[in-house]
Amino acid sequence: MKIIYFDNAATTPTRTEVVKAMAPFWTDNYGNPxxxxxxxxxARAALDKARETVARTLxxxxxxxxxxxxxxxxxxxxxxxxxxxxxxxxxxxxxxxTEHHAVLDSCKALEKEGFAVTYLDVDKQGLVxxxxxxxxxxxxxxxxxxxxxxxxxxxxxSIQELASVARAHNVTFHxxxxxxxxxLDVDVRQLNADMMTLNGSKIYGPxxxxxxxxxxxxxxxxxxxxGGQEGGLRSGTENIAGIVGFATALSLAQKxxxxxxxxxxxxxxxxxxxxxxxxxxxxxxGHPTQRLPNNASFTILDVEGESMILRLxxxxxxxxxxxxxxxxxxxxxxxxxxxxxxxxxxxxxxRFSLGKSSTKTDADYTVKTLKGIVExxxxxxxxxxxxxxxxxx
Amino acid sequence: xxQDIKPPKAASVKRENNQCWAYTDIxxxxxxxxxxxxRDEKKMKGADxxxxxxxxxxxxxxxxxxxxxxxxxxxxxxxxxxxASAIASTSMLSTMAVGMKLEDALKITPKQIAERLGGLPxxxxxxxxxGDQALRAAIExxxxxxxxxxx
Numbered sequence: 202m203k204i205i206y207f208d209n210a211a212t213t214p215t216r217t218e219v220v221k222a223m224a225p226f227w228t229d230n231y232g233n234p235x236x237x238x239x240x241x242x243x244a245r246a247a248l249d250k251a252r253e254t255v256a257r258t259l260x261x262x263x264x265x266x267x268x269x270x271x272x273x274x275x276x277x278x279x280x281x282x283x284x285x286x287x288x289x290x291x292x293x294x295x296x297x298x299t300e301h302h303a304v305l306d307s308c309k310a311l312e313k314e315g316f317a318v319t320y321l322d323v324d325k326q327g328l329v330x331x332x333x334x335x336x337x338x339x340x341x342x343x344x345x346x347x348x349x350x351x352x353x354x355x356x357x358x359s360i361q362e363l364a365s366v367a368r369a370h371n372v373t374f375h376x377x378x379x380x381x382x383x384x385l386d387v388d389v390r391q392l393n394a395d396m397m398t399l400n401g402s403k404i405y406g407p408x409x410x411x412x413x414x415x416x417x418x419x420x421x422x423x424x425x426x427x428g429g430q431e432g433g434l435r436s437g438t439e440n441i442a443g444i445v446g447f448a449t450a451l452s453l454a455q456k457x458x459x460x461x462x463x464x465x466x467x468x469x470x471x472x473x474x475x476x477x478x479x480x481x482x483x484x485x486x487g488h489p490t491q492r493l494p495n496n497a498s499f500t501i502l503d504v505e506g507e508s509m510i511l512r513l514x515x516x517x518x519x520x521x522x523x524x525x526x527x528x529x530x531x532x533x534x535x536x537x538x539x540x541x542x543x544x545x546x547x548x549x550x551x552r553f554s555l556g557k558s559s560t561k562t563d564a565d566y567t568v569k570t571l572k573g574i575v576e577x578x579x580x581x582x583x584x585x586x587x588x589x590x591x592x593x594x
Numbered sequence: 595x596x597q598d599i600k601p602p603k604a605a606s607v608k609r610e611n612n613q614c615w616a617y618t619d620i621x622x623x624x625x626x627x628x629x630x631x632x633r634d635e636k637k638m639k640g641a642d643x644x645x646x647x648x649x650x651x652x653x654x655x656x657x658x659x660x661x662x663x664x665x666x667x668x669x670x671x672x673x674x675x676x677x678a679s680a681i682a683s684t685s686m687l688s689t690m691a692v693g694m695k696l697e698d699a700l701k702i703t704p705k706q707i708a709e710r711l712g713g714l715p716x717x718x719x720x721x722x723x724x725g726d727q728a729l730r731a732a733i734e735x736x737x738x739x740x741x742x743x744x745x
Contacts, residue, residue, distance in 0.1 A: 505653055507677035508625070515626060524677070525653045531721055533653070545650030580633050581681060583657035583673035584650050 202517040205563045209403075209495055210352050210380060210554035211521060215446070216405040222449040223407065226442035234439055235428065244441050251448035258455050259397070259414055260388040267413045267431045268444050272379040272400030274424075275413040276303040276346075278435065279375045279396045282421035283344055284311055287373075291341035295372075297321040297329045298539035299351050304377055305535070308346075317341070325594065326488040327356030327540050334363055338370045349378040349392075350385065353523055353536040353552060354487030355496025357385065364393035373419060379403050383454040384462050384494050389414055399451065401443065405557065406450025410443035465555055466494035472553060472564040473497050479572050482586075484594050486537065486550060495555040500537075500594075502586045504578040505548050512574045518567050523550040543590050617678060618712035624682035629689050632659065632671045641671075643739065645731025648724050654680045656728040660691075662736055667691045667699055672728065679714050680722040683707045687725035696733055702726050 206214070226247065232240030234248045249263070256263040269275045284294065296308055298320050308318045319337045321329050329347060338345075345367040350357045360376055367374035375396035378387055383404040389397055396419065401410040415421060415434075427436030469492075476499055477483055486498040501509070506522025513520050523534030525548060532538075533547035542550075553567065617625070632638055641659035648655040654676035661669035670691040674684045687707050691699050704723035708714040714723070 503675065505676050505680075508681060511625065511678045525721075531653075531717070543651070544653075548650070548653040581628060581631050581673055582655075582675040583635075583646065584655050584675045586650060 205518045205567060206558065207553040207555060207563070207567065208519045208521050209556035209559075210355075210493075210552065212402045212408065213383070213405045213556055214558075215407055216450065216453065216557075218453060219406055219446045219450045223442040223446040226445055230441070232441075234441065235430070244439075247441055247445055248439055251444045254448040254452050255412060258387075258452050260390040261414050262417065264432075265414055265417055267415060267434055268439065268447070269411040269413060269431075269435050270409055270437075270440070271411040272377070272398055272403075273301075273303040273411070274435075275398040275400070275411040276301070276375075276377055277307055278413055278421065278424050279398060279415075280304065280307040280311065280344070280346060281424050282434065283373060283375070283396070283419070284316055285314075286420045286422035287343050291343040292316045293319070293339055293341040293343065295319045295321065295334065295337050295342060295345045297323060297347055299323055299327055299354070299356070299536040300346070300348050301352060301377060301379070304346055304348070321347075323356075323539055325541055326491075327351055327354050327486075327536070328488060328491070329358055329363065331359070331362050331366055334366050338366070338372060342370070342372050344373050344375065346375040346377070349376045349381040349387075349397075350493045350496075351487065351536060352380050353534055353550075354498045354540065355380075355492040355554075356487045357381070357491050357493060359491075360392050360394065364395075368393055368395075380493060380496075382451060384458065384465070386458075387455070389416070395419055401447040401450055404447075404450045404454045407443045407446040410440060410447040412447060412451075461557065462494040465559070468555055468559060468561060468564060469494055469497050471561060472555070472568070475564065475568045476571070479568050480575055482588065483575075484591050486540065486542070493554075495559075496552070497555070498550065498552045500542060500546050500591070501549045501551055501575055502546060502588070502591070503549065503582045503584055504575055506550050508578055509549075509551055509571070509574060512578070513567075513570065516570045516574075518570060521552045521554070523552070524548045545584075545586055546590060616715050617682075618714075620686075620710075620712040621679060621682040621714065624685040624711065625678040628681055628685040630669075630671050630685065630692075631688075632657075632673050635673070638671060641669075643732040643734070643736025645728045645733075645735055647727040647731055648676070650675060652721075653677070654722055654724055656680070656684055656724045658684075658688075658725070658728040658732045660729070660732045660736060662696065665695055667694050667696065670729070672725070674725075677718075677722055679711075679718040680724070682711060683714070683723045684725040684728070686710050687729060691729055696736075700730055700733055702729065 232244035234245040364374040397414040402408040482502040506524030537547035
């Protein structure tokens, strides 16, 4: 059976060029960049080169780039590292309700360390308002952390604008850009970001590599202690193969970005309009235009998400849902609740995230298949949700 | 200042049971080809008992219809809104219940249903196996009607 992989927001396949670039660092070039001999020098050179590539791609300088083990780790380093090191300046953090759990759970833990956190509301489409951020900033505020693009509903925040608000108040601004790395402009000078998180597994790079951009002059306290790698901020022998893979993936993604994003956005819009047309009682989640080029997220009334994705999987289609049944909490996704979807409809969410290999044929097959599945599950379902709960969507 | 900071609450090493996909082949079979479900509710008008449990907000709703003959369940039909294990467990229950004496059907537990399915992830048993309650509600409805106290 042909597999249609519409779950690129979960993770992307690793591109061939990336695998090729990584390969020597598992075999021939196995050295530790900390060693003072030929094998070490070789590894050190590769590490430096990767750092330069990443810095150039992001409009940063190499000394501002830290490599970590994941996007989550980068977020943890940005949040814990910054707050613990800058506590004397204040104890207030601002974030927003649709952040990834890497941010939200770190904030919860920081609350236990005595920090106060404001979780800004978003509107029905998932956007944070500039005014709300402005109002929330107080003299104790030291950090604002707002994601670039949402992983579930695809909404893209006006990061440049939000970062400028923070900067105007002399507050440090971090953005979790994991979903944006392959699709949007991630030039830190353009974005006005002081810190930015990216990871390899969403940009056709390897899993197990994250990156944190930290603007020169920003002080962090390490979260992981040891041999003092990454300027003492992230100890542990560098994952050279992974880092080389990440740098290759980021640079390729950004080089081809405009063309690919345009192609994906057109395909996304085709898929969205087709789903909304073909499947009765279906709605788009997130912002209609200010959204990731590869994200199509829906609410489908009267059916439950896990049932939909498992039946889609039987037909070769890989998708995802924010239904409680796929979470540990038994609660539907916090993102869907934050945009105001009542729980009974949040259970029926369905996300398709397109990728490099996605085609119009895939979209056609998916809509046709989904239509049959929804019809069948609706026949089994005893409920019929009143459409008035979706008013204005 | 850093030394003033208390570390977050410690957690012991444990494996969270979040493996929603750990379904058995029997679950899969009943999920993909559910038995005894009601396509057209109108056809169930003459049922002897009906019961509904769960709530859309919690993500699971089950409705069950029974026909009773000689103190035994002659027919057991259902509709379910919910995840794969909710659908599969209701389907399985409907096959278990047919031919059972009412008093025995009342004793069916979620654990027994899960066993017949070859097992379910533990969190799924709590949240999605509500069929036994729906069946109980349907039997109670039947008893109430029999005694002239139809709702």
